[in-house]
Amino acid sequence: MSKQLVCVQDYEKEARQHLNKNTLDYYQSGALDEVTLRENKEAMERWYIRPRFLRDVSHCSLATTLLGHKVAVPFGVAPTAMQRMAHNEGEVATARAAGKVGAPFTLSTVATTTIEDVAAAAPDTLRLFQFYIYSDREVTTSLIRRAEAAGFSALVLTVDTPYFGIRRADIRNAVALPAHLRIANFQSAEESDTANSSNGNSSNSRIREYVASLFNPALTWEDVAWLKGITKLPVVLKGILTREDACMGVEAGAAAIWVSNHGARQVDGVSPTMEVLPEVVEAVGGRCEVYVDGGFSQGAHIFKALALGANMVFLGRPLLWGLACGGEDGAQGVMDILQKELESVMALSGCATVQDITRAMVVRREMCAH
Numbered sequence: 177m178s179k180q181l182v183c184v185q186d187y188e189k190e191a192r193q194h195l196n197k198n199t200l201d202y203y204q205s206g207a208l209d210e211v212t213l214r215e216n217k218e219a220m221e222r223w224y225i226r227p228r229f230l231r232d233v234s235h236c237s238l239a240t241t242l243l244g245h246k247v248a249v250p251f252g253v254a255p256t257a258m259q260r261m262a263h264n265e266g267e268v269a270t271a272r273a274a275g276k277v278g279a280p281f282t283l284s285t286v287a288t289t290t291i292e293d294v295a296a297a298a299p300d301t302l303r304l305f306q307f308y309i310y311s312d313r314e315v316t317t318s319l320i321r322r323a324e325a326a327g328f329s330a331l332v333l334t335v336d337t338p339y340f341g342i343r344r345a346d347i348r349n350a351v352a353l354p355a356h357l358r359i360a361n362f363q364s365a366e367e368s369d370t371a372n373s374s375n376g377n378s379s380n381s382r383i384r385e386y387v388a389s390l391f392n393p394a395l396t397w398e399d400v401a402w403l404k405g406i407t408k409l410p411v412v413l414k415g416i417l418t419r420e421d422a423c424m425g426v427e428a429g430a431a432a433i434w435v436s437n438h439g440a441r442q443v444d445g446v447s448p449t450m451e452v453l454p455e456v457v458e459a460v461g462g463r464c465e466v467y468v469d470g471g472f473s474q475g476a477h478i479f480k481a482l483a484l485g486a487n488m489v490f491l492g493r494p495l496l497w498g499l500a501c502g503g504e505d506g507a508q509g510v511m512d513i514l515q516k517e518l519e520s521v522m523a524l525s526g527c528a529t530v531q532d533i534t535r536a537m538v539v540r541r542e543m544c545a546h
């Protein structure tokens with residue numbers, strides 16, 4: 177990569193040159209009118225940073241912990257499906273890049289690389305496994321056992337997907353996996369073939385149909401209890417958007433509540449995640465960790481979320497842009513930029529450690545109208 181890419185937006189612009197229309201649309205789309213997609217980003221600007229000075233920032237550390245594991249930065253990789261559509265090395269490249277930066281990596285259940293291959297390629301990366309509880313409990317249990325055996329550190333149950341959200345571009349494009357790729361973690365050839373078969377006349381996307389066939393819309397909190405009963409790994413609940421569900425999650429034994437609107441790909445019209453974060457942090461009240469994702473593209477955004485009480489910020493699309501631009505180097509390039517930007521905003525705001533980023537470091541924009 178010869179061009180100098182100095183921010184996430186540069187990577188996004190460059191990625192657009194590398195991705196075909198179907199893949200780009202699949203990665204960038206939100207649900208329906210994409211109001212929430214836009215608002216996730218806009219919500220970052222509703223908080224102002226309150227910098228403090230003369231506080232010795234000669235040594236800044238971004239180190240923190242996630243579920244008791246040491247990590248070098250307070251941000252990580254959110255699960256995004258089918259990363260080999262962005263680059264041939266896909267999930268392996270992203271996981272390795274995360275390891276180099278010291279960031280946690282979350283593997284999507286709908287990956288184009290197996291659980292075992294990711295573990296073998298990135299043994300030192302802190303790895304979380306994202307999944308859904310399928311109607312077929314044997315399929316679900318088998319995925320969990322494989323993640324446990326492969327040394328993943330936590331299970332991330334995505335709760336916001338009883339059905340796939342409606343993304344218009346994917347329907348128009350009838351987006352399908354290229355023939356040489358497979359949904360790697362599902363052994364049955366029949367299942368993989370369903371995802372791969374492309375029917376130009378279909379009004380539905382093939383991937384949408386495939387994933388829809390796996391989901392179990394009948395899930396309830398009792399199924400979370402079932403999950404807790406069959407694994408010793410910490411369970412993270414991803415997709416929580418209300419204080420009510422956050423409390424139920426804590427009561428169900430979640431090790432972390434992950435505030436997310438699935439990158440605005442499920443319900444158009446829900447709150448931006450930065451709006452929900454304070455409510456969830458308050459409801460959880462320190463009883464477990466709180467993570468957030470959705471629209472983050474800059475160190476200052478991460479800083480604001482940490483100030484609002486998040487323990488960890490996750491990013492989806494920015495890593496896909498990095499991957500598309502330069503595989504492992506590209507994904508690492510994006511994380512290096514975020515690390516430098518966060519370090520800069522911390523130092524310039526008087527925070528030598530992540531623990532120094534307190535609630536008093538941000539103020540709501542409306543509160544300081546002059």
Ligand code: FNR
Pocket residue numbers: 202203204216254255256257284285286306334414436437438439440441469470471472490491492493494
């Ligand atoms: C996702 N996301 C997602 N979430 C999940 O739990 N399982 C998955 O397989 C996927 N797949 C996926 C694919 C693509 C292309 C995108 C953009 C997103 C949601 C993801 O984990 C995360 O919540 C959002 O991407 C965060 O928003 P940003 O950072 O993309 O704005």
